[in-house]
Amino acid sequence: xxxxxxxxxxxxxxxxxxxxxxxxxxxxxxxxxxxxxxxxxxxxxxxxxxxxxxxxxxxxxxxxxxxxxxxxxxxxxxxxxxxxxxxxxxxxxxxxxxxxxxxxxxxxxxxxxxxxxxxxxxxxxxxxxxxxxxxxxxxxxxxxxxxxxxxxxxxxxxxxxxxxxxxxxxxxxxxxxxxxxxxxxxxxxxxxxxxxxxxxxxxxxxxxxxxxxxxxxxxxxxxxxxxxxxxxxxxxxxxxxxxxxxxxxxxxxxxxxxxxxxxxxxxxxxxxxxxxxxxxxxxxxxxxxxxxxxxxxxxxxxxxxxxxxxxxxxxxxxxxxxxxxxxxxxxxxxxxxxxxxxxxxxxxxxxxxxxxxxxxxxxxxxxxxxxxxxxxxxxxxxxxxxxxxxxxxxxxxxxxxxxxxxxxxxxxxxxxxxxxxxxxxxxxxxxxxxxxxxxxxxxxxxxxxxxxxxxxxxxxxxxxxxxxxxxxxxxxxxxxxxxxxxxxxxxxxxxxxxxxxxxxxxxxxxxxxxxxxxxxxxxxxxxxxxxxxxxxxxxxxxxxxxxxxxxxxxxxxxxxxxxxxxxxxxxxxxxxxxxxxxxxxxxxxxxxxxxxxxxxxxxxxxxxxxxxxxxxxxxxxxxxxxxxxxxxxxxxxxxxxxxxxxxxxx
Numbered sequence: 069x070x071x072x073x074x075x076x077x078x079x080x081x082x083x084x085x086x087x088x089x090x091x092x093x094x095x096x097x098x099x100x101x102x103x104x105x106x107x108x109x110x111x112x113x114x115x116x117x118x119x120x121x122x123x124x125x126x127x128x129x130x131x132x133x134x135x136x137x138x139x140x141x142x143x144x145x146x147x148x149x150x151x152x153x154x155x156x157x158x159x160x161x162x163x164x165x166x167x168x169x170x171x172x173x174x175x176x177x178x179x180x181x182x183x184x185x186x187x188x189x190x191x192x193x194x195x196x197x198x199x200x201x202x203x204x205x206x207x208x209x210x211x212x213x214x215x216x217x218x219x220x221x222x223x224x225x226x227x228x229x230x231x232x233x234x235x236x237x238x239x240x241x242x243x244x245x246x247x248x249x250x251x252x253x254x255x256x257x258x259x260x261x262x263x264x265x266x267x268x269x270x271x272x273x274x275x276x277x278x279x280x281x282x283x284x285x286x287x288x289x290x291x292x293x294x295x296x297x298x299x300x301x302x303x304x305x306x307x308x309x310x311x312x313x314x315x316x317x318x319x320x321x322x323x324x325x326x327x328x329x330x331x332x333x334x335x336x337x338x339x340x341x342x343x344x345x346x347x348x349x350x351x352x353x354x355x356x357x358x359x360x361x362x363x364x365x366x367x368x369x370x371x372x373x374x375x376x377x378x379x380x381x382x383x384x385x386x387x388x389x390x391x392x393x394x395x396x397x398x399x400x401x402x403x404x405x406x407x408x409x410x411x412x413x414x415x416x417x418x419x420x421x422x423x424x425x426x427x428x429x430x431x432x433x434x435x436x437x438x439x440x441x442x443x444x445x446x447x448x449x450x451x452x453x454x455x456x457x458x459x460x461x462x463x464x465x466x467x468x469x470x471x472x473x474x475x476x477x478x479x480x481x482x483x484x485x486x487x488x489x490x491x492x493x494x495x496x497x498x499x500x501x502x503x504x505x506x507x508x509x510x511x512x513x514x515x516x517x518x519x520x521x522x523x524x525x526x527x528x529x530x531x532x533x534x535x536x537x538x539x540x541x542x543x544x545x546x547x548x549x550x551x552x553x554x555x556x557x558x559x560x561x562x563x564x565x566x567x568x569x570x571x572x573x574x575x576x577x578x579x580x581x582x583x584x585x586x587x588x589x590x591x592x593x594x595x596x597x598x599x600x601x602x603x604x605x606x607x608x609x610x611x612x613x614x615x616x617x618x619x620x621x622x623x624x625x626x627x628x629x630x631x632x633x634x635x636x637x638x639x640x641x642x643x644x645x646x647x648x649x650x651x652x653x654x655x656x657x658x659x660x661x662x663x664x665x666x667x668x669x670x671x672x673x674x675x676x677x678x679x680x681x682x683x684x685x686x687x688x689x690x691x692x693x694x695x696x697x698x699x700x701x702x703x704x705x706x707x708x709x710x711x712x713x714x715x716x717x718x
Contacts, residue, residue, distance in 0.1 A: 081182040083168075083171070083172065086182075086185075087171075089190070090167050090190070090193055091164055093193060093470065094193055094194075095160075096474070097473045098160045098202060098477060100478055101160070101202075101480060103152055104152065104205075104481050105152070106152075107204060107483075108206075108368070108499065110205050110206045113206045114145075114150075117141070119138055119142070120142040120145045121142075123145075123146045126139045126142035132258075135258065136255060136259045137208055137212050137213075137259055141155070141208070152205075156205065159202050159203070159205060159208050162202075162208065162215050163193070163202045163211050164193075167189055167193040168189075169215070169218045169219055170189050170439060170442070173218065174186075176278075177277055177405070184459075187462040188446055188462075190466045190470075191438075191445060191465065191469065192439060194470040195441075195469050195473070196362040196469060196472040196473045197359065197431045197434045198473070199477055199480065200365075200367065200430070200431040203477055203480045204432070210262075210432045211435060213256045213257075213259040214435045214436055215256075216252045216253070216255045216259060216263070217253070220266060221249075221273060222249075223248045223249035223252060224249040226245040227245035230245060231281065232278075250294055250295065253266045253267075257299055257302055258298065261302060262420050262436065264299035264419055265419055266299070267292050267295035267296050268415050269412065269416065270292055271292055272408065272412060274288060275288075276400075276407075340373075342377065343374050343377070344373060344425050344426075345422055345423050346386075347374045347428050348422065349382055349389060350382065351371060351421060351428050353388065354369075354371075354429065355429075355434055355437070356413075358431070359441045362472060366431075366490055366494050367486075367500075368497055369428070370496060370497040370498075371428040393410065393411075393414065405444055405446065405447035406447050408443055409440040409445075409447075410444070412437065412443070413437045413440045413441065416437040416439075417437055421433070445465070446458070449461055483507055484507045484508075487507055498534075501534075502534055502537065505517040505521050505537055506537060508520070509537065509540070514541055514544075514545065517537070518541060521534045521541070525557075529561040530562060532558060532567050535555060535558030535562075535568055536567050536571050538551075538554050539555050539558075539575065543574075543575065543578065548578070555568055555575065556572075559572070566592040566596035567592075569589070569591045569592035569602075570589065570602045573602070582612065586609055589602050589605055590606070598629050600627075600629040600636070601633075603623070603625045603629065603636075604626040604635055604636045606622040607619040607621075607623040607626065607636070607643070610622065614646075616646045619639070619643040620643040623637075623640040623643060624640065633663070634670070638670050641655075641657040642673075645677065654677045654678060654681060657674035657677060661674055668697050668698040668701055671690060671694050672698070672704070674690065675687040675690040675694065676705065679705075687708075690705075691706070
C-alpha cells in the first residue's frame with residue numbers, strides 16, 4: 069500500500085495525532101476546573117504561604133526539597149496573584165505534557181500496536197483518581213514530579229536505544245540522552261520525594277521492554293548507579309541526619325499526631341512505623357479496587373491505623389499481596405504486561421505505603437502507579453481474543469473513566485457540594501466537618517454548622533478549629549456567655565493554642581474588658597510569634613482605647629508577618645487618619661481595597677479621604693462602584709462631594 073492509503077493506514081501511529089487527542093480529551097474533562105476553589109493544604113502551601121510572594125526567594129530555594137513546585141506557585145502568584153484559573157491551567161498543562169510523554173514511552177511497550185499505546189495513555193490521562201493530582205492545586209507537587217519522572221524514563225529509553233543502534237557509551241548522542249535523563253530524575257526526586265524509586269522503575273522497564281546488552285548482566289547495575297545519587301542524598305539529608313541528631317521520624321515527616329483523631333494504641337516511633345506498615349496491607353487493596361472501580365472517592369479518607377497487628381483482616385491482606393506478587397513473578401513470561409503492571413504498582417508505592425509515617429491513604433499517590441495500570445489493562449483484555457473487541461472495550465473504558473472524571477471535577481468545583489460529598493463518605497472525618505461547617509456559616513446555615521462543630525468536639529476534643537468556629541458563631545448570634553464557655557472548654561484541652569487565646573482576647577474586647585483582652589492576646593503572641601491575626605487584634609484593642617500609636621505599631625507588625633491582610637491595612641488607615649496623617653491613611657485604604665476589592669467600607673473611606681485631600685476626581689471615579697454596592701454609603705459620599713457631609717464617616 070502506498071500514497072494516500074498508506075497515510076490513512078498509519079494515521080494512528082502519528083505522535084502529533086496522539087498529542088492532539090490527548091489535548092482535546094484533557095481539555096474536555098478538565099475544562100470545568102478553572103474556578104475550583106482552594107481546599108485544605110492549598111491554604112498553608114499557597115494562599116497563606118509568604119514564600120510564594122517573593123519570587124527571588126522562591127528561586128533561591130528552587131533546589132530545596134519541593135522547591136521547584138514552590139517556585140512554580142511563586143510564578144503563578146507573580147503574574148496573577150491568587151486568581152484561580154492560572155493555577156489550574158498550569159496544573160492541566162503539566163498533566164497533558166506528562167500524558168504525551170507517557171504515550172511516547174508506551175509506544176515502546178506496545179510496539180506495532182500504536183492504537184493500544186494511545187488508549188493506554190488516555191487511561192492515564194482520564195482516570196478519575198488523577199483528578200486529585202490535577203484539580204487539587206497543591207498536588208502540583210505530585211504531577212510535576214511525575215512529569216520529570218517520566219521525562220527521565222523517556223530519555224533513559226532513548227539513551228538505551230542509541231546503544232542498540234550502534235552508538236558507543238561515550239558518543240555525544242548517547243551521553244546527551246543519558247545526562248538529560250539523570251537531570252530530570254534528580255529534579256523529580258527533589259520535586260517530591262516519592263520519585264526516589266526512579267532507578268528501580270528504570271531497572272524494571274529495562275528488563276521487561278528493552279533488549280539485553282552484550283556486556284552481561286552486571287552492566288545494567290553499573291549503568292543505573294548514577295540514578296541513586298539524588299535519592300540517597302535526599303534520604304541522607306532529610307531522614308538519616310535528622311534521626312541521628314535526635315529528631316523522631318514522626319516529627320521529620322510532619323506526623324507529630326499519627327492518629328489525627330483516630331484511636332491508635334502506639335507510642336514510640338518504631339511501634340507506629342510497624343502499625344503504619346500493617347495498615348498499608350489493606351490500603352493497597354483499597355488502591356487496587358479504586359484503580360479498577362473508582363467509586364466512593366474522597367479527598368481525606370481518615371483511614372484508621374491498625375491497633376492490633378495480628379488480625380484476620382491484616383493476615384488476609386498480607387497473604388493476598390504476597391500471592392499477587394507471586395503470580396506476577398510466575399507469569400512474567402506468559403503475561404509480561406500484567407506482571408510488569410503489578411511490579412510497577414508495588415515499586416511506585418514503596419515510599420509512601422511502607423514504613424514512612426504519613427496519612428495512610430491519598431488518591432494522588434496513584435499518579436505514578438497509574439502507568440503500571442495503563443500497561444496492565446490491555447493485556448487483561450486479551451481474554452476477548454478478538455483485537456477489534458479489545459480496542460472497543462478499551463475505548464469504552466476510557467469513555468467511562470472520562471465521564472467519571474468530569475463528574476468528579478464538577479463536584480470539586482462546588483465547595484459546599486464537595487464537602488458534603490466528602491462528609492457522606494467519611495462521616496467521622498473531623499477535618500472535613502470543620503471545613504463543611506465553615507461553608508455552612510458562610511451560607512447562614514448556623515444550626516447545621518453548630519451541630520457539626522459539636523460533633524467534632526465529641527469525636528476529637530483536640531481540634532482547636534472547632535472551638536474557634538463555634539465561638540465565632542456564638543459571637544455573631546450575640547450568645548457571648550456560650551462563646552466564652554466554649555473557648556474556655558477548648559483551652560482546657562488545648563492550653564497552648566494561640567488561636568483559642570486570640571479568639572478569647574477578641575471576646576474580652578467585645579465585652580469591654582480591654583485589660584484582659586490585651587493580656588490574652590499577648591499570650592497568643594507568646595505561643596505563636598508569627599500569628600498575624602493576634603497583632604491585628606491587639607491594634608484593634610488599642611484603637612478602642614484611642615491609643616493610636618500603639619494601634620499603628622501592632623498593625624504594622626501584623627503586616628510585616630502577612631502583608632496581604634486587608635483588615636490590618638484598613639485598620640492602619642483608621643489609626644493613621646486619627647493621628648492626622650491623612651495621605652498615609654489614603655494609601656492604607658487603597659491597599660486594603662486592593663487585597664479585598666469587595667470591601668465597601670474601604671472603598672468609601674478611600675473616596676472620603678480623597679475628598680479631604682482635595683482629590684475630588686479620584687472620589688468621583690470611585691462613586692459609581694460604591695453606588696452599585698452600597699446605596700447608603702454612596703449617598704454619604706455624594707454629600708461630601710457637595711460639601712454638605714462630614715468627611716470620613718466610617
